[in-house]
Amino acid sequence: MMSEIAGCLKIQTQGQSKLQEGNMSTDVSNLGKSGGVYIPPFKLARMMKDVEDKSSVQYQRLTWDALRKSINGLVNKVNAANIKNIIPEIFAENLIRGRGLFCRSCMKSQMASPGFTDVFAALVAVVNTKFPEVGELLLRRIVLQLKRAFKRNDKPQLLAAVKFIAHLVNQQVAHEIIALELLTVLLENPTDDSVEVAVGFVTECGSILQDLSPKGLHGIFERFRGILHEGEIDKRVQYLIENLFATRKAKFQGHPAVRPELDLVEQEDQLTHELSLEEEIDPEITLDIFKPDPDFLENEKRYEELKKTILGEESEDEEGSDAVSDGEDDDEDDDDEESEKRMSSRCK
Numbered sequence: 001m002m003s004e005i006a007g008c009l010k011i012q013t014q015g016q017s018k019l020q021e022g023n024m025s026t027d028v029s030n031l032g033k034s035g036g037v038y039i040p041p042f043k044l045a046r047m048m049k050d051v052e053d054k055s056s057v058q059y060q061r062l063t064w065d066a067l068r069k070s071i072n073g074l075v076n077k078v079n080a081a082n083i084k085n086i087i088p089e090i091f092a093e094n095l096i097r098g099r100g101l102f103c104r105s106c107m108k109s110q111m112a113s114p115g116f117t118d119v120f121a122a123l124v125a126v127v128n129t130k131f132p133e134v135g136e137l138l139l140r141r142i143v144l145q146l147k148r149a150f151k152r153n154d155k156p157q158l159l160a161a162v163k164f165i166a167h168l169v170n171q172q173v174a175h176e177i178i179a180l181e182l183l184t185v186l187l188e189n190p191t192d193d194s195v196e197v198a199v200g201f202v203t204e205c206g207s208i209l210q211d212l213s214p215k216g217l218h219g220i221f222e223r224f225r226g227i228l229h230e231g232e233i234d235k236r237v238q239y240l241i242e243n244l245f246a247t248r249k250a251k252f253q254g255h256p257a258v259r260p261e262l263d264l265v266e267q268e269d270q271l272t273h274e275l276s277l278e279e280e281i282d283p284e285i286t287l288d289i290f291k292p293d294p295d296f297l298e299n300e301k302r303y304e305e306l307k308k309t310i311l312g313e314e315s316e317d318e319e320g321s322d323a324v325s326d327g328e329d330d331d332e333d334d335d336d337e338e339s340e341k342r343m344s345s346r347c348k
Contacts, residue, residue: 057292064290067098075105080119080261087126087264091310094303095131100287102127103138107145111160121167122262125270128173130310132271135173137284139273142168143178144281150185155193162197166204170257171265175274179205180216185277187223192234195227199240206244207252221248 051059070093078086095102110120128135142164149157165182168174179201186198202209202220209217224241227233247255275281293299 055297060292060296061290068101071098071101072105075109078123088311099134103141104288110164114160114163117163118167118262121171122264125171125173125265128271129265129269136273139174139275140281141283144283162201166201169205170208172270172272175272176212178275181277183220190227192237195233195237199244203255207255208257
């Protein structure tokens with residue numbers, strides 16, 4: 001199946017560069033680069049139905065706008081309780097065509113709701129098993145965000161990127177080497193802020209680093225010890241380091257790499273991406289922008305076939321957990337209310 005995905009990805013990428021955008025009707029000419037103007041769902045559906053040529057630029061742009069709205073909506077409402085229900089809906093969307101939209105939505109939602117970072121990382125981990133190109137693209141964009149934030153001393157952006165990377169390491173979407181490299185950079189010339197960020201990072205992913213790279217983690221803690229002995233950082237930050245040593249002594253109890261309800265991928269199924277902070281990174285931002293595809297109908301058909309295969313596998317995996325799912329039905333209303341409250345505080 002991976003060869004089919006790669007073939008489909010290649011065709012769509014080539015198609016986007018072959019054809020320039022044509023004339024649009026008045027209804028869709030103002031949608032913006034990624035379909036920015038709001039169109040009510042019922043109106044969008046009617047507009048799509050009214051277009052006779054399903055390969056036309058007009059129809060492609062309408063489906064792009066629908067894809068963006070659907071991906072944003074699903075990412076916005078995902079939480080630990082409903083993630084197993086969201087996953088099939090995510091795969092039902094064309095994640096090859098919309099891979100840039102998916103990554104963008106995950107990063108915006110994570111920035112708005114950092115407390116749900118482990119949920120977003122779990123969602124990405126599942127998608128990564130079927131579409132590793134998506135997982136790699138997201139990791140590249142987050143690393144680029146981190147590098148820019150570090151250079152600009154933008155602490156909120158830096159904290160968000162660091163937290164996301166920590167949980168992608170926990171899910172083994174990102175290789176642990178990037179975690180050790182990041183910590184080395186943060187602690188090379190320690191400041192109050194950089195040490196505080198490093199402490200938070202180790203708290204998030206120290207448990208898995210202890211398993212995957214105990215020597216590397218030991219070296220990081222030796223650096224923390226040296227910073228304490230130097231005594232040049234603020235007392236508050238020194239206290240954070242001391243607490244981190246206590247957390248390590250307790251074997252990161254209370255800070256598991258992955259919560260049981262978010263442990264959705266078998267270790268042998270996960271594809272881990274190695275990326276260095278020193279690499280030149282292409283975020284492929286053009287993937288977020290609508291471009292006509294001369295092979296649109298063929299590529300849509302290809303994804304429909306892939307979707308059937310993927311969702312068939314998902315159904316088989318979930319058959320054994322039906323009894324557990326039935327017991328959670330009573331909580332669905334509460335979960336929906338929680339999602340609505342969280343969505344109101346998120347970036348659209």
